Amino acid sequence: MINQVIQLTKPKTFEIVTQHVELLETNVIVRPTYLSICHADQRYYKGMRSEKVLNKKLPMALIHEAIGEVQYDPLNQLKYGERVVLIPNISGSFFGFPPSLSEKNEKIGENYCLNGKFRSSGFDGFMQEIVSLPRELIIRTPEFIPAEILAITELVSVCVHSLKRFSYYSHGVNDTFGVWGDGNISYILSLLIKREYPKSKVIVFGKHVDKLEMFSFVDETYLLNDKTDGLIIHHFFECVGGEAQTDVLNRMIDLIYPGGTISTLGVSETAVPLNVRLMMEKGIVLVNNSRSGVKDFQKAIDFMQEVNIVSYLSSLINNVIKVESIKNIHQAFEMDSLKHYGKTVMEWRV
Amino acid sequence: MKFALILAGGTGQRMGNVEMPKQFLLLNNKAIILHTLEKFYLFKDELTKIIVVTHPNWLAYTQDLIRKNFEKDSSIFEVIKGGETRNDTVLCGINYISQNFEITKDCIVLTHDAVRPFISYQIIRENIDKAIQYGAVDTVIDSIDTIVYSEDGNEITSIPERAKYYQGQTPQSFKVKELIVAFSQLAKVQMDTATDVAKLYGLLDKSVYLVKGEQLNFKITTPFDLTVAKALLEREG
Numbered sequence: 288m289i290n291q292v293i294q295l296t297k298p299k300t301f302e303i304v305t306q307h308v309e310l311l312e313t314n315v316i317v318r319p320t321y322l323s324i325c326h327a328d329q330r331y332y333k334g335m336r337s338e339k340v341l342n343k344k345l346p347m348a349l350i351h352e353a354i355g356e357v358q359y360d361p362l363n364q365l366k367y368g369e370r371v372v373l374i375p376n377i378s379g380s381f382f383g384f385p386p387s388l389s390e391k392n393e394k395i396g397e398n399y400c401l402n403g404k405f406r407s408s409g410f411d412g413f414m415q416e417i418v419s420l421p422r423e424l425i426i427r428t429p430e431f432i433p434a435e436i437l438a439i440t441e442l443v444s445v446c447v448h449s450l451k452r453f454s455y456y457s458h459g460v461n462d463t464f465g466v467w468g469d470g471n472i473s474y475i476l477s478l479l480i481k482r483e484y485p486k487s488k489v490i491v492f493g494k495h496v497d498k499l500e501m502f503s504f505v506d507e508t509y510l511l512n513d514k515t516d517g518l519i520i521h522h523f524f525e526c527v528g529g530e531a532q533t534d535v536l537n538r539m540i541d542l543i544y545p546g547g548t549i550s551t552l553g554v555s556e557t558a559v560p561l562n563v564r565l566m567m568e569k570g571i572v573l574v575n576n577s578r579s580g581v582k583d584f585q586k587a588i589d590f591m592q593e594v595n596i597v598s599y600l601s602s603l604i605n606n607v608i609k610v611e612s613i614k615n616i617h618q619a620f621e622m623d624s625l626k627h628y629g630k631t632v633m634e635w636r637v
Numbered sequence: 638m639k640f641a642l643i644l645a646g647g648t649g650q651r652m653g654n655v656e657m658p659k660q661f662l663l664l665n666n667k668a669i670i671l672h673t674l675e676k677f678y679l680f681k682d683e684l685t686k687i688i689v690v691t692h693p694n695w696l697a698y699t700q701d702l703i704r705k706n707f708e709k710d711s712s713i714f715e716v717i718k719g720g721e722t723r724n725d726t727v728l729c730g731i732n733y734i735s736q737n738f739e740i741t742k743d744c745i746v747l748t749h750d751a752v753r754p755f756i757s758y759q760i761i762r763e764n765i766d767k768a769i770q771y772g773a774v775d776t777v778i779d780s781i782d783t784i785v786y787s788e789d790g791n792e793i794t795s796i797p798e799r800a801k802y803y804q805g806q807t808p809q810s811f812k813v814k815e816l817i818v819a820f821s822q823l824a825k826v827q828m829d830t831a832t833d834v835a836k837l838y839g840l841l842d843k844s845v846y847l848v849k850g851e852q853l854n855f856k857i858t859t860p861f862d863l864t865v866a867k868a869l870l871e872r873e874g
Contacts, residue, residue: 303853
């Protein structure tokens with residue numbers, strides 16, 4: 288059948304293209320229903336990536352955080368209209384490559400598969416009329432979680448993934464965690480750490496007083512210029528990225544207690560110089576994380592069912608915009624870029 | 638119950654190819670009608686039947702096409718013979734429904750041209766929802782070109798206000814019982830002059846509500862349309 292895909296052809300320009308979709312035994316057809324806008328989508332939309340990257344990746348449909356409703360399952364395992372989370376990470380074996388070490392080894396994960404593709408990063412995202420997905424890349428959802436919150440499951444799964452990798456590589460003394468950044472990832476990750484390590488102290492470092500106020504569940508918050516004398520941080524999570532990443536990582540290296548783990552979740556357009564000498568002296572473990580895998584999504588859904596988590600996540604969703612046309616998509620992206628914090632979710636009616 | 642009635646009664650005269658009706662011409666190696674049917678097939682859990690009303694000469698061919706494409710799962714489809722005109726063809730479909738199913742006042746039917754293969758999920762969804770809500774809906778798009786009205790075909794009589802004019806597409810969707818009544822109230826001559834079912838409703842002073850269509854949901858009627866359709870699929874991302 289013919290499917291409509293809304294691609295970004297150049298910054299701030301969307302076009303509808305048509306693609307042929309086959310009904311396959313292996314795939315489920317899903318109608319996307321709620322799509323959440325990520326910073327990465329905004330960087331493409333606003334043309335904030337380099338010209339080389341834009342030329343390489345566009346045209347492309349944006350959005351990798353989404354849920355949908357099952358429209359067609361050839362095996363009838365999923366119910367018609369069943370609400371599901373869509374996984375944007377498609378590892379190499381789905382494209383016919385032999386299973387890679389990343390896919391087979393739990394400690395690496397399919398999201399590091401070199402033959403894999405990620406939606407809205409060189410591969411069409413979920414801004415489509417319908418999406419054909421391998422059934423393994425669909426997760427059932429509990430009914431009580433509102434759709435707009437489920438739309439950010441991918442974001443939660445990225446936090447789950449980083450915490451899982453932290454557990455693989457850290458020394459096991461977890462009295463104090465430092466989370467650097469006052470944005471969405473930092474918020475969700477702090478929430479997750481508090482649940483996973485209830486006896487540990489979580490300290491959030493941020494730039495904006497009002498955003499730090501949102502972190503009502505953490506133990507302490509610090510503004511960038513606050514004195515940190517005598518503070519012991521066993522492990523850090525970096526959720527900043529961008530131009531500030533160099534400064535933030537080097538400040539973490541200064542502050543962290545020897546043997547600690549620094550986990551990175553932020554991304555920067557440029558290479559980041561680090562104080563490796565001090566990292567060596569302190570025996571710091573650097574754990575870099577990117578995206579998430581199927582099991583991380585499943586665990587994210589489990590986490591979202593815990594007491595009060597939906598309530599905490601609700602405070603991140605500050606715009607739900609009904610989108611029926613390309614004009615509405617522009618409005619959603621523009622509104623999203625004006626917001627001070629939180630997420631914009633598009634109710635997809637295109 | 639919800640039904641889809643796919644109108645495939647054409648013989649392709651305007652396509653300049655009388656051997657193969659336009660709904661059977663290939664688009665991306667697949668018959669145009671199959672693209673259309675696959676989109677409706679996505680609603681198979683909601684639809685009781687997808688009825689394809691075809692020209693009598695092409696009945697067996699249409700049956701074969703559907704059986705091969707949908708293999709084991711073609712039971713949702715029923716292929717029946719259509720009539721001489723568009724309204725006759727719709728009437729054939731309605732008669733089939735009323736003879737084979739227990740029709741209640743809430744049953745709806747979506748009537749759609751087989752040669753509009755670019756129909757979207759959203760258009761079908763809105764037709765279902767709004768036909769249930771309003772009883773009769775027509776899919777339309779804004780009129781882009783200026784509409785010119787001429788009584789004699791030689792000079793302009795008037796130029797109506799474009800904002801109030803729309804171009805009709807399909808689906809046109811109705812409550813089945815009301816549609817049966819509408820057909821029964823019209824004389825044969827009225828049926829023959831009305832080009833589509835929404836117009837029949839107009840003759841009976843019955844309200845028909847609008848569903849937003851899309852330019853892409855165009856009808857493949859001429860060789861030019863087919864060229865455009867192929868070009869659209871060739872530039873796929």
